[in-house]
Amino acid sequence: MSTLVLEIGCEELPASACWEAEAQLPLLCRRHLGVEPAELYIGPRRLALLVRDLPDRSGDEDRRGPPERIAFDEQGKPTNAAEGFARGLGLGVEQLERRDGYVWARVEGQPLTASLPDRFGEIVHGLVFSKSMRWDESGLRFARPIRWLCVKVDDRTVETTVGRLESGGFSYGHRFTNGVVAIPEAEAYAAVLRDAGVEPEAPERRRAIVEALDRLGEWRDPQRVLDEVVHMVEQPLVLEGSYHDRFLELPLEVVETVMQSHQRYFPLGPGRFAFVANGGEPEVVVSGNEAVLEGRLEDAAFSYGRDVEIGIEAMASRLPEITFHARAGSLADKAARLAELCRLLGGGEATVEAARLAKADQTSTMVHEFPELEGLMGGVYARLAGSPEAVAAAIAEHYRPDAAGGPLPETAGGRVLAAADKLDNLTVAFALDERPTGSRDPFGLRRAAIGLCRLADEGGLAVDVRSLVERDRGLLVEQGADVTSDPSDVEDFVLERLEGLLDVPVEVVRAARAGEVSDLGAIARLARALAAALASDAFEHAYVAHDRAGRLAGRSEEAAASFDPRLAVEPAELALVEALTAVAPRIGAAVEAGAYEEALEAAAELGPPVDRFFDEVLVMAEDSAVRANRLRLLLDVRDAAGQLGDLSQIPR
Amino acid sequence: MSTARRTAPTYQEMLATLAGYWADYGCVIMQPHHTEVGAGTFNPATFLRCLGPEPWKAAYVEPSIRPSDGRYGENPYRFQKFWQYQVVLKPPPDDVLDVYFDSLRALGIDPLEHDVRLVEDDWEGPTLGAWGLGWEVWIDGMEVTQFTYFQQLGGLELDLVTAEITYGLERLAMYLQGRRSAFDLVWGPGVTWGEIFREAERQWSIYNFDEADVDLLTRHFEDHERECRRLLERGLPLPAYDQVLKCSHAFNVLDARGAISVTERAAYIARVRALARRVALAHVERESSAVEPEGAE
Numbered sequence: 001m002s003t004l005v006l007e008i009g010c011e012e013l014p015a016s017a018c019w020e021a022e023a024q025l026p027l028l029c030r031r032h033l034g035v036e037p038a039e040l041y042i043g044p045r046r047l048a049l050l051v052r053d054l055p056d057r058s059g060d061e062d063r064r065g066p067p068e069r070i071a072f073d074e075q076g077k078p079t080n081a082a083e084g085f086a087r088g089l090g091l092g093v094e095q096l097e098r099r100d101g102y103v104w105a106r107v108e109g110q111p112l113t114a115s116l117p118d119r120f121g122e123i124v125h126g127l128v129f130s131k132s133m134r135w136d137e138s139g140l141r142f143a144r145p146i147r148w149l150c151v152k153v154d155d156r157t158v159e160t161t162v163g164r165l166e167s168g169g170f171s172y173g174h175r176f177t178n179g180v181v182a183i184p185e186a187e188a189y190a191a192v193l194r195d196a197g198v199e200p201e202a203p204e205r206r207r208a209i210v211e212a213l214d215r216l217g218e219w220r221d222p223q224r225v226l227d228e229v230v231h232m233v234e235q236p237l238v239l240e241g242s243y244h245d246r247f248l249e250l251p252l253e254v255v256e257t258v259m260q261s262h263q264r265y266f267p268l269g270p271g272r273f274a275f276v277a278n279g280g281e282p283e284v285v286v287s288g289n290e291a292v293l294e295g296r297l298e299d300a301a302f303s304y305g306r307d308v309e310i311g312i313e314a315m316a317s318r319l320p321e322i323t324f325h326a327r328a329g330s331l332a333d334k335a336a337r338l339a340e341l342c343r344l345l346g347g348g349e350a351t352v353e354a355a356r357l358a359k360a361d362q363t364s365t366m367v368h369e370f371p372e373l374e375g376l377m378g379g380v381y382a383r384l385a386g387s388p389e390a391v392a393a394a395i396a397e398h399y400r401p402d403a404a405g406g407p408l409p410e411t412a413g414g415r416v417l418a419a420a421d422k423l424d425n426l427t428v429a430f431a432l433d434e435r436p437t438g439s440r441d442p443f444g445l446r447r448a449a450i451g452l453c454r455l456a457d458e459g460g461l462a463v464d465v466r467s468l469v470e471r472d473r474g475l476l477v478e479q480g481a482d483v484t485s486d487p488s489d490v491e492d493f494v495l496e497r498l499e500g501l502l503d504v505p506v507e508v509v510r511a512a513r514a515g516e517v518s519d520l521g522a523i524a525r526l527a528r529a530l531a532a533a534l535a536s537d538a539f540e541h542a543y544v545a546h547d548r549a550g551r552l553a554g555r556s557e558e559a560a561a562s563f564d565p566r567l568a569v570e571p572a573e574l575a576l577v578e579a580l581t582a583v584a585p586r587i588g589a590a591v592e593a594g595a596y597e598e599a600l601e602a603a604a605e606l607g608p609p610v611d612r613f614f615d616e617v618l619v620m621a622e623d624s625a626v627r628a629n630r631l632r633l634l635l636d637v638r639d640a641a642g643q644l645g646d647l648s649q650i651p652r
Numbered sequence: 653m654s655t656a657r658r659t660a661p662t663y664q665e666m667l668a669t670l671a672g673y674w675a676d677y678g679c680v681i682m683q684p685h686h687t688e689v690g691a692g693t694f695n696p697a698t699f700l701r702c703l704g705p706e707p708w709k710a711a712y713v714e715p716s717i718r719p720s721d722g723r724y725g726e727n728p729y730r731f732q733k734f735w736q737y738q739v740v741l742k743p744p745p746d747d748v749l750d751v752y753f754d755s756l757r758a759l760g761i762d763p764l765e766h767d768v769r770l771v772e773d774d775w776e777g778p779t780l781g782a783w784g785l786g787w788e789v790w791i792d793g794m795e796v797t798q799f800t801y802f803q804q805l806g807g808l809e810l811d812l813v814t815a816e817i818t819y820g821l822e823r824l825a826m827y828l829q830g831r832r833s834a835f836d837l838v839w840g841p842g843v844t845w846g847e848i849f850r851e852a853e854r855q856w857s858i859y860n861f862d863e864a865d866v867d868l869l870t871r872h873f874e875d876h877e878r879e880c881r882r883l884l885e886r887g888l889p890l891p892a893y894d895q896v897l898k899c900s901h902a903f904n905v906l907d908a909r910g911a912i913s914v915t916e917r918a919a920y921i922a923r924v925r926a927l928a929r930r931v932a933l934a935h936v937e938r939e940s941s942a943v944e945p946e947g948a949e
Contacts (some may be wrong), residue, residue: 011749012787014772044770131774133785135801135813136743144785145801147746176753176763232771263793275793280767288766288792291832295729295794298832302727 001055002154004033005186006120007041007048007171008127009148015231017129017143018202021047028126032119033112034059041190041200044231045175047127048200050189054153057109063089065096065103072098113153117160117167120151124162138163148172155185173197174235176279197279198234206230209276212238213266216274220267223260223372232264233278241265241290242272247297250304251380257370258296265293303365312381316360324359327482328428331359337475341420344468345461351413354394357382358417361395375399401451408459415459422448422455423465426494427472430487449497456521457501463520465491498524504531507650514646515591522594526645529596534650538600541607546641547648548610552619553634560628563636567629572609572616576633579609584640591643603641610637659760660829663839666759666821667713670737673758674711677751679739682712687894688901690718692738692818693777696893702742702814703805703932704939711739713821717901719860719908725846725853728833732856732908733849737819744801744815752799752817756791760828766791775800779900779924781807781932784816796824806932807925860908870911873902873920880927889934896927 022042029037041048071082078093086093097104135145140163149167151158157169170182173196181196193200213219259265266274319332338355361367361378379396397414409415436445456463469490499509504527512527533539590599621627685695692714701708722732770787786800798818822834835846880895903920
């Protein structure tokens with residue numbers, strides 16, 4: 001047993017490449033060395049793994065050869081195929097075994113040192129990055145150029161070649177404070193690097209950064225840059241800087257975005273920020289970073305000042321010039337559709353006004369420079385122009401939720417406008433036949449659909465997707481958009497997202513979708529109510545009523561157009577009619593009111609009469625009129641329970 | 653901090669230092685191209701020379717003309733004309749980063765004193781059909797250089813990768829001289845950047861944003877596009893390439909002038925890219941036939 005360290009020394013890797021390598025290295029280690037790595041060292045200039053208890057030999061392996069009937073002729077003599085197979089593995093044909101209709105060869109494990117060079121090459125070549133490059137004539141691809149390779153097994157250096165590079169027994173320390181360092185033995189790898197100004201373990205760098213930030217006080221990371229920062233330094237040096245008071249007049253979000261989006265600084269409190277350096281003299285480094293931040297804030301203040309001077313009304317007046325989609329008109333057209341959708345979604349005057357101004361900030365300098373501030377800037381500019389707070393807030397919040405678990409708009413108007421915006425994005429894409437396919441979703445429509453579901457479900461907004469999409473399509477046509485496809489499948493697209501979103505079996509959501517309920521949030525609540533009741537007697541009864549009635553009558557084409565009470569004579573039949581007459585309107589009213597448990601209780605009352613009916617009444621009566629009438633009765637029972645959804649979709 | 657910059661170089665000394673450093677390294681010292689370009693990459697010493705299999709090392713200063721970046725001389729960080737120092741190394745040596753860091757030392761920036769970092773930045777030049785991976789180089793948080801390993805130019809996969817090093821001279825000078833405004837930079841003895849260029853910034857911003865003749869420029873774009881095609885048909889990729897640059901500049905002014913809608917914008921860029929691609933192909937073909945060994949027939 002020995003200890004192995006493999007290090008791929010690189011020019012500065014992007015954080016995303018570090019994450020990809022971190023995920024792949026354990027798999028590659030297992031595949032090519034047959035063991036788990038004991039340690040992973042991931043950072044901007046090195047990807048390394050350490051294996052303890054590396055076996056001295058690789059395990060014996062059974063290789064499958066040609067089928068027996070091809071490997072041996074009718075006399076049982078080995079054919080060319082068998083001899084070729086054995087020869088290829090350096091064996092004699094007499095060493096082959098016959099098993100399960102095939103011939104097999106046992107290949108002895110190799111001393112690992114002999115195959116390590118190849119195996120290491122496989123690991124390096126096996127790393128796949130979403131963006132990779134070439135840098136020399138070897139044509140090797142990697143996230144950034146590889147500049148050295150270090151392979152040690154205990155105190156022995158393993159020689160191997162990858163691309164133009166030959167491995168050695170040395171590594172490099174911190175880029176500026178340290179140079180080349182010898183790795184005397186595999187186990188010493190991390191300690192040698194720590195002595196050379198590098199913390200090779202990413203979790204350790206993160207811990208050091210967080211601890212130092214905590215010491216500085218209340219730090220914030222709204223754009224979540226910490227994960228990236230961990231892979232931007234090899235020796236984190238957390239420093240604090242300050243900026244001039246005059247920038248406190250800028251909206252806080254602007255200041256924080258300037259700090260985070262490009263510089264990856266952490267806001268500390270008014271006038272203070274923290275950042276993570278990789279070295280240098282603290283005084284010099286702080287002063288330089290302060291100058292950079294003030295420069296960027298100055299630039300933002302300049303853009304902001306220009307925007308404020310122009311004002312949101314003038315920005316809105318430019319919307320007709322800005323294309324929303326080449327085949328679906330301008331942002332002014334979009335604003336008009338949003339206003340109408342907001343009305344249909346129950347938005348008031350303020351929300352409709354917010355719709356008119358929602359896209360105005362797309363013409364602002366600030367959004368041009370900081371796209372992540374869209375919406376928010378519109379809200380700021382609306383407020384400065386004297387718009388009521390409800391209008392400004394709705395504009396500011398209308399891109400929410402912008403991430404899987406992101407917050408919903410806090411105001412009612414914000415929720416309405418957010419839903420309208422998402423619905424319109426979906427309708428436009430579907431109407432222009434630009435539906436997302438596979439992993440291609442350039443307009444973020446899956447996110448939009450999930451956002452819409454959450455606005456309806458968690459936000460309590462009534463959203464009748466079908467009718468809203470239909471109206472939106474009409475508006476697009478009126479505006480002269482190049483509608484080439486029927487967008488009514490937006491509803492299915494949205495409801496499919498709902499299936500994934502709710503913590504409820506998929507079949508239950510499908511059952512709920514098939515009922516009388518068309519409002520998105522109501523479907524979610526119905527699905528939850530059904531899921532919660534799955535084990536109850538009420539559900540069992542309702543299910544039986546729906547299922548038994550539907551199973552027999554649903555297949556028949558003989559059912560009468562309407563039920564004729566005069567043809568009902570049997571006591572069990574009359575009892576069912578009586579139950580149905582009493583219960584059906586109660587189910588309907590309860591569903592209408594969103595009281596799904598009550599509706600389920602009511603539907604459950606149909607269970608016993610349905611059972612009795614099947615026990616005592618012959619549905620397929622000889623008299624065709626009676627038969628048709630009984631089938632109709634069963635269909636009516638099914639439809640009454642079916643107001644709760646297509647319960648038959650739920651497996652029992 | 654000011655003590656660290658006792659001997660801060662003037663702008664012109666900086667240019668001379670970089671030229672001297674890269675000349676000593678073995679680069680051909682070129683001069684700016686004679687037509688407006690948005691970046692040193694457009695200079696044929698980069699775009700055309702970095703195609704094909706021939707090694708090439710060059711360094712030169714290039715004025716960047718970016719009409720929409722003008723701010724009437726009112727913003728100390730944004731200009732419609734500024735300077736880049738451009739270095740191309742084809743193929744890059746294995747120690748290319750160390751060679752670059754030494755150039756910073758030559759300018760008086762000691763990486764032990766400062767926080768010098770390479771921050772991921774993937775570069776794409778849509779009008780040139782070009783892309784590469786690399787970094788922006790930060791000194792104490794300030795971006796002073798763009799470092800790119802070209803992977804594609806003119807839509808062609810490159811046989812030999814080039815490392816392109818583009819120094820942002822204003823940023824570097826502001827850093828070295830400890831100024832918060834480019835207008836206060838000392839260009840040469842007793843003369844500031846602002847004294848020489850501020851009025852030009854004002855006038856050119858007025859031209860780019862308010863005065864440029866849209867019809868004339870639209871016509872120019874089309875004329876140069878046609879001329880480019882014609883020259884390509886005559887087997888003259890070098891003059892044809894200048895027509896690409898003139899198209900690109902006309903587009904940039906039209907864009908600053910607000911005369912191009914979002915949709916038209918993509919179409920204009922695609923037209924310039926198509927020309928750049930044809931020129932690149934024609935140039936590579938010509939060069940490969942020119943270097944064929946004698947008697948190859």
